[in-house]
Amino acid sequence: MILNELQRRELLKAAVALPLVLLRPFWLERLWAAQENEPLVGRRDRERMLVLVELHGGNDGLNTLVPYEDGAYYRARPQLAIPRDQVRQLTPKLGFHPALTPLMSLWESKELALVTGVGYPRPNRSHFRSIEIWETASDSEQVLDKGWLSRVCEQFPLPPEFTAEGILLGKGDAGPLSGGKARTIALNDPGQFLQQAGSMGPVSMPTANRSLAHILDGQREIFHAATDLQGRIRQAPQLGIEFPTSRIGKQLEVAAKLIAAHVPVSVIKVTQGSFDTHAGQLPAHYRLLDELAQALTAFRTALQGQGVWKDVLVMTYSEFGRRVEENASHGTDHGTAAPHLVMGGQVKGGLYGMPPSLTALQDGDLKYTIDYRSLYATVIEKWWGLPPVTFGRGRHPAIDCLG
Amino acid sequence: MGLMFDEARHFLSRTGFGGTPDEIRQLMRLDRGAAVAQALAIPTHKAQTPPPSWIDRLPPPANERKHWSEMDRKAFREARKEEGQELKVWWYRELLTTRSRLLERMTLLWHNHFTSSLQKVKWPPFLYQQNVLLRLQALGSFRTLLHAVAKNPAMLLYLDTQTSHREHPNENFARELFELFTLGEGHYTEQDIKQAARAFTGWHLDHRTGAFRVERRRHDEGRKEVFGKSGYFDGDDILSLTLEQPQVARYLARKLWREFISDEPDKAEVERLAGLFRQNNYDMASLLNALVLTPHFWAPENRGCLIKSPVELTVGTARLFNLPIEEPLQLVRCGRRLGQDLFDPPNVKGWPGGTRWITTATLLDRTQMLQRAIRGHETGHVRGQGMGDMNQTHGATWLAAEPIDIVQATLLPLGPVQPLAAGEERGQAVRQLVLDPVYQLR
Numbered sequence: 079m080i081l082n083e084l085q086r087r088e089l090l091k092a093a094v095a096l097p098l099v100l101l102r103p104f105w106l107e108r109l110w111a112a113q114e115n116e117p118l119v120g121r122r123d124r125e126r127m128l129v130l131v132e133l134h135g136g137n138d139g140l141n142t143l144v145p146y147e148d149g150a151y152y153r154a155r156p157q158l159a160i161p162r163d164q165v166r167q168l169t170p171k172l173g174f175h176p177a178l179t180p181l182m183s184l185w186e187s188k189e190l191a192l193v194t195g196v197g198y199p200r201p202n203r204s205h206f207r208s209i210e211i212w213e214t215a216s217d218s219e220q221v222l223d224k225g226w227l228s229r230v231c232e233q234f235p236l237p238p239e240f241t242a243e244g245i246l247l248g249k250g251d252a253g254p255l256s257g258g259k260a261r262t263i264a265l266n267d268p269g270q271f272l273q274q275a276g277s278m279g280p281v282s283m284p285t286a287n288r289s290l291a292h293i294l295d296g297q298r299e300i301f302h303a304a305t306d307l308q309g310r311i312r313q314a315p316q317l318g319i320e321f322p323t324s325r326i327g328k329q330l331e332v333a334a335k336l337i338a339a340h341v342p343v344s345v346i347k348v349t350q351g352s353f354d355t356h357a358g359q360l361p362a363h364y365r366l367l368d369e370l371a372q373a374l375t376a377f378r379t380a381l382q383g384q385g386v387w388k389d390v391l392v393m394t395y396s397e398f399g400r401r402v403e404e405n406a407s408h409g410t411d412h413g414t415a416a417p418h419l420v421m422g423g424q425v426k427g428g429l430y431g432m433p434p435s436l437t438a439l440q441d442g443d444l445k446y447t448i449d450y451r452s453l454y455a456t457v458i459e460k461w462w463g464l465p466p467v468t469f470g471r472g473r474h475p476a477i478d479c480l481g
Numbered sequence: 482m483g484l485m486f487d488e489a490r491h492f493l494s495r496t497g498f499g500g501t502p503d504e505i506r507q508l509m510r511l512d513r514g515a516a517v518a519q520a521l522a523i524p525t526h527k528a529q530t531p532p533p534s535w536i537d538r539l540p541p542p543a544n545e546r547k548h549w550s551e552m553d554r555k556a557f558r559e560a561r562k563e564e565g566q567e568l569k570v571w572w573y574r575e576l577l578t579t580r581s582r583l584l585e586r587m588t589l590l591w592h593n594h595f596t597s598s599l600q601k602v603k604w605p606p607f608l609y610q611q612n613v614l615l616r617l618q619a620l621g622s623f624r625t626l627l628h629a630v631a632k633n634p635a636m637l638l639y640l641d642t643q644t645s646h647r648e649h650p651n652e653n654f655a656r657e658l659f660e661l662f663t664l665g666e667g668h669y670t671e672q673d674i675k676q677a678a679r680a681f682t683g684w685h686l687d688h689r690t691g692a693f694r695v696e697r698r699r700h701d702e703g704r705k706e707v708f709g710k711s712g713y714f715d716g717d718d719i720l721s722l723t724l725e726q727p728q729v730a731r732y733l734a735r736k737l738w739r740e741f742i743s744d745e746p747d748k749a750e751v752e753r754l755a756g757l758f759r760q761n762n763y764d765m766a767s768l769l770n771a772l773v774l775t776p777h778f779w780a781p782e783n784r785g786c787l788i789k790s791p792v793e794l795t796v797g798t799a800r801l802f803n804l805p806i807e808e809p810l811q812l813v814r815c816g817r818r819l820g821q822d823l824f825d826p827p828n829v830k831g832w833p834g835g836t837r838w839i840t841t842a843t844l845l846d847r848t849q850m851l852q853r854a855i856r857g858h859e860t861g862h863v864r865g866q867g868m869g870d871m872n873q874t875h876g877a878t879w880l881a882a883e884p885i886d887i888v889q890a891t892l893l894p895l896g897p898v899q900p901l902a903a904g905e906e907r908g909q910a911v912r913q914l915v916l917d918p919v920y921q922l923r
Contacts, residue, residue, distance in 0.1 A: 135828075203671065204666060205829075206830055246840075249827065251833075252840075262841075263841050264840040264841045264842035264843075265842065271845065281898055283898050287785065287786055287895070287922075288786070289785075289786055289788045289835075289836060289921075290895075290898075290918060290919065292788075292836040292839055293788070294898070294918060296839050296841050296844045297844065297918065299841050300841050300844065300845060303841070356641045357644050357651075404649075405644075405649045406646035406648060406649035406651070407643075407644030407645070407649075409641075409644075411651065411652050412652070
């Protein structure tokens with residue numbers, strides 16, 4: 079179908095007048111796609127993929143993005159500070175941990191945004207509570223049972239041909255996609271998944287037994303997903319690059335394959351564990367950051383090769399940063415604010431936000447300078463083009479880091 | 482009055498790993514009180530499976546390790562990995578053969594409460610010793626257990642008490658003590674954690690003896706203020722102060738409710754049980770006795786409302802089908818795949834359990850594991866071909882000998898999602914029942 083410019087404008091106007099529920103950018107894209115005479119499920123549908131990287135355990139922000147000009151940093155961390163000459167300088171004040179060197183090329187090509195001082199008011203230092211706050215986008219004292227992406231997906235449902243809202247890779251749980259009606263497929267190895275799903279048909283039965291209902295839901299999801307994945311993976315192109323064999327490397331390899339196969343989901347979540355570095359931090363943290371940087375670089379190369387890097391947004395998150403002062407076990411305890419990475423082909427690279435002061439602390443911890451929900455607003459408003467969603471009290475403005 | 486078939490089945494599935502029709506019928510001779518008394522009459526609080534040979538070994542001293550080459554280090558890691566597997570196999574053997582099923586269930590519960598992992602502790606003998614402690618005190622006094630766990634080598638290492646110093650107290654243990662072990666979130670302040678952490682400084686595992694000791698030079702002797710009380714508290718004082726909080730009994734009663742009854746604890750009953758628990762000076766056996774005797778435990782709506790953990794699913798299936806397991810390493814691998822790697826919980830909070838056991842991935846793996854088990858592959862030698870040869874293959878004669886309605890009532894806590902067709906061939910019927918979603922419930 080070929081539309082002339084006028085017809086296209088009319089259609090767009092009509093779409094704007096539709097109720098919010100239908101105002102998913104996918105519908106607009108469909109019109110664009112149709113106008114440009116492209117297949118309905120194709121490149122444009124993949125424009126809005128979000129890849130979340132959970133840094134499980136609480137990543138030490140200060141040793142990730144190092145304030146190498148700040149004497150307070152070196153005073154607080156006599157054992158753990160990264161020596162100035164090893165820091166990979168990004169700005170006159172901040173630089174990468176040496177293990178993040180592979181990311182320098184993304185920084186230089188302006189595909190990597192660093193958002194500093196991300197946190198929230200009245201921080202909670204419990205792993206479980208703080209990750210729950212992050213994943214449900216709640217205020218510190220507010221307990222919510224639905225993940226933030228679950229809420230977004232309920233407010234703005236995906237078209238029915240989507241396999242699921244999200245795919246989980248690795249050991250982490252559904253987190254931001256938990257609760258509510260979001261369908262999430264936990265997937266370690268797609269090939270094996272398909273083979274096993276073959277023996278399971280969908281069953282529906284009304285039941286008041288919540289455990290049973292949960293199992294039946296799972297069966298239905300598997301059946302639906304397997305049917306869909308089958309066709310797509312069969313036709314997926316080869317990635318043509320070697321991924322590192324670390325856990326995060328393997329997860330991002332599967333993620334890249336799924337994206338290359340145009341699997342219609344909105345979010346892929348991967349998890350890297352063991353950031354809870356209470357003791358012996360230096361070697362452990364080095365290894366974690368090294369694995370992360372290698373895996374992310376491979377991911378970007380693979381997707382660039384497929385021509386879909388501009389359709390993907392990668393974002394890290396973690397329950398908290400760590401205490402400014404090191405402890406006696408050569409480690410760091412639970413802290414508050416930390417920097418996070420946003421990368422992708424449409425990212426406007428650079429430094430965003432104010433790095434927190436290392437001297438004006440609160441209970442020995444950094445004061446956050448950007449609410450973590452601003453990252454979510456960026457995804458919702460700037461990446462998906464949806465209207466703002468309210469999380470907790472107050473507005474959290476999107477960050478202008480996508481172009 | 483004796484128990485009904487379904488009641489006895491329910492009791493065995495919640496306090497043990499399920500039962501065969503014979504075991505269920507034997508229990509039907511007893512009433513509720515006698516049934517729980519029998520389950521709690523445990524001859525010895527020690528595992529009967531012979532332990533591995535290395536359980537008393539001490540880790541090599543740090544000054545020796547300093548001189549190791551990369552090769553030495555690698556060999557060391559490989560040896561520990563091997564021991565870790567042996568340890569897991571040892572516990573599975575005990576789970577598969579024990580007669581004190583409630584004792585093992587409670588040991589599993591404590592392993593998921595006072596977590597420690599091989600991954601962090603890196604010395605399997607310490608994890609073995611912790612397991613022995615958890616079993617020994619599993620049904621004793623929570624007070625004794627708490628004080629002992631706090632000084633237990635694996636715990637000292639797992640939550641970093643070992644490296645905590647008065648100059649820089651490490652808060653890891655103090656935080657989890659309040660948040661996960663005794664009170665739950667919202668019943669303490671950050672200040673309580675910081676102060677309590679000071680009291681545990683100097684608590685130390687002496688690597689030369691493998692024993693707990695307080696290292697005076699590292700201990701903070703100063704005044705601390707915790708829960709609004711002030712004094713020159715040491716670690717034991719903090720534990721005692723914590724146990725004075727009425728919230729502890731509530732927290733544990735609720736935890737046991739979720740384990741044994743349902744995931745919706747009854748507020749008034751929890752309050753009553755918590756009161757009893759405090760009166761009985763934190764005696765676990767009395768709490769469990771009172772819990773099982775609540776009407777809620779027996780209520781039909783609470784049957785089949787919980788999801789089997791991977792260990793319950795694999796061990797329960799192996800016991801029920803009398804699978805000939807000569808190498809429990811297969812169960813270890815299977816448990817890990819299904820999301821429960823014994824001695825390696827995912828983090829200090831342990832396995833979240835409940836509906837979290839079931840994801841699309843683990844559901845697929847559960848189905849696959851069961852399919853193999855009833856074919857006789859996954860969990861032991863194949864000696865026959867499929868269910869038709871059940872008697873020779875697995876020795877579970879009841880599957881062929883009992884009427885089909887008894888087989889169904891034994892395998893499933895509720896009616897199946899897909900009812901059996903009349904006159905279904907027995908092997909096929911058993912297969913269908915085991916693969917029914919209801920088999921995942923207890």
